[in-house]
Amino acid sequence: MGDEGGGRRGRTTSELQRLKKQAMEYYRQNGVPLQLEELLNSTFYLQPDDVYGHLANCFSKLAKPPTICKVVGKGVLDGLGLPTLQVEIFCTVQNFPKNICSVVISSHFEVRENSPPELVEVEEMGRNDAIRTALQWVNGPISTELQGLNPSNQAQVDQVLRAFFANKVQEDLERKALEDVLEDTPVLTPLPPVPLPPPPLPPTKKKGQKPRRRDTLIEKPVLPEEPPEPVLRGSMAVGAVSLAVAKASAILSSKPLYLNLALLKHSQELPLKLTVPLLMVSLLSCGKASPGKLNLMKEVICIPHPGLSARQGVEMLLEIQKQVNKTIEMVPPSKTEMKKGHNGGKKGQQQITGKMTHLGCLAINYDTMEQPILLLQGICANLGLELGTNLHLGINCAAHELMDYSKGKYEVMTGTFKSAAEMVDLYVDLINKYPSIIALIDPFRKEDSEQWDRVWGALGARCYIIAGAASGSISKHLEEGNLIIPLASGLIIKHTNQTTVSDLVEVTHLIDSKKCTAVFGSTEAESSDDSLVDLAVGLGVQFVKLGGLSRGERVTKYNRLLTIEEELAQDGALDVHEEHTFFCLNEEAATAAEALEVAAVTADE
Known part of the structure; x- marks a missing residue:
């Protein structure tokens, strides 16, 4: 008898021998292998106080994978x-x-x-x-x-x-082919031909009348909208x-989702450091569905400086949003004040009002492109911030929603129409005036490829030109083995429809190989699932676009982003943004811009 320490403490030698004898008898009856017998012997001998727990730990390592x-x-x-x-x-x-x-x-x-x-x-x-x-x-x-x-x-x-x-796609094609055959019924009795009306007489020209200018100008026809991808x-x-x-x-595997995705992205070799994507936060909406005449700015996007952490950026934008709300809640001035121009500017200027959109940002009833930018510029100044230094802007133009096909022009403001060529000048003038705008999303329809080329040549070295709705689907990119986008700096990718996780890994590899900028974006009708943020971090995209800092389904994603940033920082795996600018100048875009300047000078001479 005695106390021999460890797991044997409290057991007599005779008790331990009895347990061992019972165990060995059980092993012989059940044909337990020698190695396992030794394991079980040591378990009963050294861990008698928690035999079953210790066995569970041992056998869980030997169990079949889930x-x-x-x-x-x-x-x-x-x-x-x-x-x-x-x-x-x-x-x-x-x-x-x-x-x-x-x-x-x-x-x-x-x-x-x-x-x-x-x-x-x-x-x-x-x-x-x-x-x-x-x-x-x-x-x-x-x-x-x-x-x-x-x-x-x-x-x-x-x-x-x-x-x-x-297989489902093939079944759908066969079903449609069968429907076409059934609908293709022959016409038994042909209809008699309908006589054509006589051609109209040419207009009489008065003596000495000169031809109008519109008769001599031939406008380039607007390409029709491409059918959406099925x-x-x-x-x-x-x-x-x-x-x-x-x-x-x-x-x-007891790992966060973003690490699991990083392993997939890097062929099961986890990188030493991961980067949290830069924020693109929608703060204002002045698009076609918003009150006011301005249609062009579906989203006015705020982009904190790369030197700030995600938490610092969110806190700064929350303060700016608070100030915007205070401005909106101002008591409307009296009619006398409005007539005198006491509403902070022009005579009869509309009072700012707003509502929360499905994107989680405020819809503002502005009438000019300068108004939302000046609002943010003034608020930043009051908070001791500077646009273009602490905070940058992006504009989601959503040009595909602005085209009036009866006129062949973009309706940038109610009653104000611009041709595709005029839109290029509009964007150049806007960014010349407000260089804090560093991103334009969908400045044109994808059909206007010539204008995409021109605006990229003029502005590609100064701001991101991003294809959102103008980009093809992820399936299309992978099928073609190339990015199906107009000439642009980058594109927005989303996890929808038949896009698998492997597809996302492949398309980000493709984007990286083309040296393009990847923006991981949320959809317009979001859920409260926050996996999108893990995808963005694990796949290593440059930007994440989650909408505004309101509405639960969007705020939950920002909370997840802050949690991931904290986890990476605690593990020493957070890679900070060393660059003090958002992007290196694209040499090709810079060369194109210089060529345009030289051409303009030559034309003036």
Whole structure:
């Protein structure tokens, strides 16, 4: 008898021998291998106070890796109360099914304000049909095909999803071909030909009358809008399941999602440091759906200086937003004051009012392009900040929403129309006057490629020219093996539809190889799922565009970004932005700008 220390303390020698004898008898009866017998002997001898806990730890390392046993799709609501898709991943862990995680994907449908009821009804039907089909895919064939796969093998999972989607595309093509055949019925009795009306008489020309100028000028026709890329209903099931599997893998390996994605991006070699993307925060909206005459600025975007942390940038912008709200809540002046011009400027100037948009920013009733910039400039001055130093601006022009096809021009303000060529001069003048604007998003429709070339040549060395709606889908980029965008500095990528996590990794590699700027953007109808931020950090994009600092579905993403920044800083893995400017001058753009200046000087001479 005696106390021999460690796990044996409190047990007599005879008791320990009895336990060992019982264990050995059990091993012989059950054919336990010698190595395992030695392990169990040491367990009973050294850990008698917590035998089962110690065994659980030992055997968990020897257990079969978790495998997907079920995928469940559910219909949920996004931040605007619109239907979208949630996906849950169940895995078999140590012989027991376990709910690992869930994700919610945002739909690709645009949020149209002030749309006619018939268009709203059509889009509502399309959205409901897309969700219904996605649920059928997830709860049926996708769940079956993914059973037994290891969630840590993202490439295999995504390959299964891609093959499944390709089959669905082929089925859809065959269905449409059959419908076309059924609709193509021959005409039994041809209709008699309709006689053509006589040609109109030429207008009589008065004696001495000179031809009008419009008769001599031939305007270049405006290219019609390209049809949108087809989106197969139900395709969001593929993107949602792929992201859910990536999140499940991260949870099972006890890693945050952004680290799991960084491993995928860097071929399973985790970089020593990760960078938090720079913020693009929507603060004001002066677009077509906003009150006031100004249409051009769908989003006035604030971009904190790269030297600031994400937390410092958010705190600065919250203070600016607070001051904007105070300005909006000012008591309207009396009619006498407005007549005298006491409203801070021009006679009869409209009082600032605003409402919160679905993008999480304020819609302002401004009438000129200078007004929102001057508002922010004045607020920054009151706070001791300087535009162009502490804070920079970006403009989401959303030009595709401004085209009046009956006139062939962009309606930049109510009743004020500009041709595509005139828009180039407008942007150059605006940035010459306000050099704190360092980004233009969608300054033209994607069809106006000549103007994209011109504005990039004129401004590409001074600000980012970003393709958002003018960019092709991620599937199109990967299919072509090239970026399907006009001449631009970069593009906005989004996780929607059939985009898998592997697709996102591939497209960011493609963007990096082209030395373009990647902006990871949220959709117009966002959910409260914050996985988008992990994607942006893990994939190493330069900017993240999450909307405004209001509305829960957007604020939750900013909170996630701040959490990731804190985690990286605590682990010593946060890579700070060393550059004091946002971008190095694009040599090609700078050369083009110099050529334009030389051409202008030569023309003047």
